[in-house]
Amino acid sequence: MKILVVCENYxxxxxxxxxxxxxxxxxxxxxxxxxxxxxHHLPATAKQETHNVVVIKRVSSANSRxxxxxxxxxxxxxxxxxxxxxxxxxFNGAFPAWIAAKIRxxxxxxxxxxxWIGKWxxxxxxxxxxxxxxxxxxxxxxxxxxxxxVCVSEATKRDLLAHHIPSSKIHRIYNxxxxxxxxxxxxxxxxTTKVKTQHKKEDEFLFFAWGRPGASKGFETLIDAMQELVQxxxxxxxxxxxxxxxxxxxxxxxxxxxDALHQKIKDKKLEPYITIGDSVPYEKLGNYILAAxxxxxxxxxxxxxxxxxxxxxxxxxxxISDAGSLPEVVHGKHLLFKAGxxxxxxxxxxxxxxxxxxHKEKKSFSWNQTIKEYLNxxxxxxxxx
Numbered sequence: 001m002k003i004l005v006v007c008e009n010y011x012x013x014x015x016x017x018x019x020x021x022x023x024x025x026x027x028x029x030x031x032x033x034x035x036x037x038x039x040h041h042l043p044a045t046a047k048q049e050t051h052n053v054v055v056i057k058r059v060s061s062a063n064s065r066x067x068x069x070x071x072x073x074x075x076x077x078x079x080x081x082x083x084x085x086x087x088x089x090x091f092n093g094a095f096p097a098w099i100a101a102k103i104r105x106x107x108x109x110x111x112x113x114x115x116w117i118g119k120w121x122x123x124x125x126x127x128x129x130x131x132x133x134x135x136x137x138x139x140x141x142x143x144x145x146x147x148x149x150v151c152v153s154e155a156t157k158r159d160l161l162a163h164h165i166p167s168s169k170i171h172r173i174y175n176x177x178x179x180x181x182x183x184x185x186x187x188x189x190x191x192t193t194k195v196k197t198q199h200k201k202e203d204e205f206l207f208f209a210w211g212r213p214g215a216s217k218g219f220e221t222l223i224d225a226m227q228e229l230v231q232x233x234x235x236x237x238x239x240x241x242x243x244x245x246x247x248x249x250x251x252x253x254x255x256x257x258x259d260a261l262h263q264k265i266k267d268k269k270l271e272p273y274i275t276i277g278d279s280v281p282y283e284k285l286g287n288y289i290l291a292a293x294x295x296x297x298x299x300x301x302x303x304x305x306x307x308x309x310x311x312x313x314x315x316x317x318x319x320i321s322d323a324g325s326l327p328e329v330v331h332g333k334h335l336l337f338k339a340g341x342x343x344x345x346x347x348x349x350x351x352x353x354x355x356x357x358x359h360k361e362k363k364s365f366s367w368n369q370t371i372k373e374y375l376n377x378x379x380x381x382x383x384x385x
Contacts, residue, residue, distance in 0.1 A: 001033045001378060002083040006076055006100075008065040008092035010039035011051055016306060017089060017113055020152075020175050022054075024087075027176075027371035029053040036083065038076050038096075040068040065092045072096040080104040085378050089113070094141045107147040107381040113303035114324060115142075115159035122340075123301045125215035125257070139163070147381050150374070152304045153325030171377055174329075175304045176367030182313035187286040195291040199275060205240040205353050207319075208292030210247040210279065211307065213257040218298035218321060218339065219246065220264065225298075225345040227268050232350065239353060242273060244296075247288065249279030289314050294352045299323045300339050305330075309365070317357055319348045329365070333357035 005025055009018050025035045029052070041047060041058035048057050059075050061068040073096045080086055080100035088097030089111040101108035116123055117138050120131035142163050149170050151157040157172045200206040207226075211217045222244070229242050251258050265274050280288060289295060295311040295318050302308075302324035311318050312332045320326045321339035330336075335351055335358060337344035351357070 001028075001085065001375070001382070003028055003033055003035045003378070004076070004079050004083040004086045004097075004100075005035060005037045006039075006072065006086060006088045006093040006097040007037065008040050008068045009042075010037050010056060012045065013042055016304070019306075020111075020113075020304075021089065023176060023367055024371065024374060025054045026052045027367060028375065031371065031375060033375070036079055038072055038079055039093075040065060040072070068092050069095045073099055076100040077103055080106055084382050085109065087111070087374075088146075090141060091138065094144070098144050098146065101147075107378075107384075109148045109150060109377065109381070110141075110146040111150045111152070112156055112160055113152055114156055114301055115163065116301065117142075117163065119301060123216040148377060150377070153328055155324045155328065156303060171373075173370060173373045173377070174365050175306075176370040177306065177309050177313075177365040178367065179309070179313045179364060182286065182310050184286075184290060184314055187284075187290055187314075191284070191287045192290045195287050199245050199291065200243060200293075201241075203240055204243045205294070206292045207242065207244045207294050207296050207349065207352075208246075208288060209244070209296045209298065210249075210285070210288070212250040213248045213254045213261055215257065216299060216301045218300045218323075219248075219261055221300075221340055221342055221345060222246075222296055222298040223261065223264055223268065223270065223274065224342045225349060226270060226274055228342060228346040229349050230270065230273055232346070242349065242353065244274045245277065245288070245292065246274060247277045247279050251278070285310070286314055289316050292316065294319060294349075296345075296349070297321065297326060298339075298345060299326065302326050312363075317352060317355075319345070319352055321345075329363060331360045331363045333359055 007021050011022050028035050036055045038057050040061040059072045061071045069092045076096040077100045081104055086097050086101050086106055086108040088094045097108055117135055120126055120134045151160055151172050152175050157170055226244050289311050295316050297308050297320045299321050300323055305326045308320055308326050308330050317333040319335045320330055322336055323339040335348040337348045
């Protein structure tokens with residue numbers, strides 16, 4: 001098959017959705033298919049290159065993912081002439097892919113990571129006006145007629161069904177996950193010990209969380225819960241002292257929120273209990289997870305939940321919110337709380353310090369299975385055409 005992937009960001013930009021698309025594209029080529037990616041031109045990247053057998057063609061969009069929805073139309077139509085099927089993803093690659101599919105009469109598939117209709121302000125912190133505009137734009141994406149919609153979780157599938165997409169067009173295909181990398185033996189014990197020595201004393205219980213400081217990550221809820229936990233601990237002096245290590249990435253892109261989190265900690269006088277550090281290289285993140293006593297994922301929204309799988313695969317106890325797919329993918333020792341609820345998160349953290357966890361059997365999400373399901377879907381759509 002010849003497959004065209006249309007997405008606003010791709011390698012070397014490596015957010016969660018981009019990692020998924022990169023693994024899919026490269027997985028498709030390993031199965032003997034030809035893959036071309038149309039994406040927006042990032043600074044210091046070539047207009048066209050081949051990376052791991054995938055042909056990447058970048059469109060100038062003034063470094064704006066929003067403009068990409070329009071500037072990519074011509075290039076997508078041109079590339080669509082030579083392919084069998086078009087793969088798009090929410091949000092900004094959806095429109096040019098749909099236009100090209102209609103003009104070239106090719107089947108088009110839309111990956112839906114999360115449905116944010118009615119949630120934009122809560123998840124992103126946008127103003128009322130900006131949130132309303134994004135609600136309208138997202139509704140337009142789903143109203144547009146795609147041949148198939150791939151949801152990365154049952155939670156996303158339920159949300160999409162609620163917006164009147166025919167169930168016959170919706171396919172739940174979980175993302176893949178490399179749990180061979182996320183194994184305790186792959187991370188040097190001496191490096192884990194260094195992290196533990198640096199961030200935890202013998203009489204402390206270390207909670208750990210990480211990610212970009214976007215509104216959807218729920219770090220404000222975690223800080224408020226730490227304040228309540230510290231207050232409660234003052235009446236239980238025999239317990240270990242709660243400590244939180246929070247690693248934040250993308251500081252330049254989220255400077256206002258990054259500064260606001262620092263200020264929130266300062267205003268609540270929580271500096272002795274919460275340490276904010278910079279993000280660490282991917283290959284060293286496991287040492288931080290292993291050094292912690294418990295990982296906290298306080299997300300307000302989550303399409304698939306790679307952070308949850310990373311910690312669970314390292315056999316680390318988890319506290320997760322009930323946002324999106326997190327309850328679907330979690331395994332091992334864990335506790336669940338209602339997303340955004342400070343009292344429930346505080347209670348879960350107290351239970352974690354007393355080792356009062358629930359348990360689920362290990363779950364596996366194979367990339368081979370994921371790629372097989374996508375290719376089977378593509379073949380069925382091409383055959384129908």
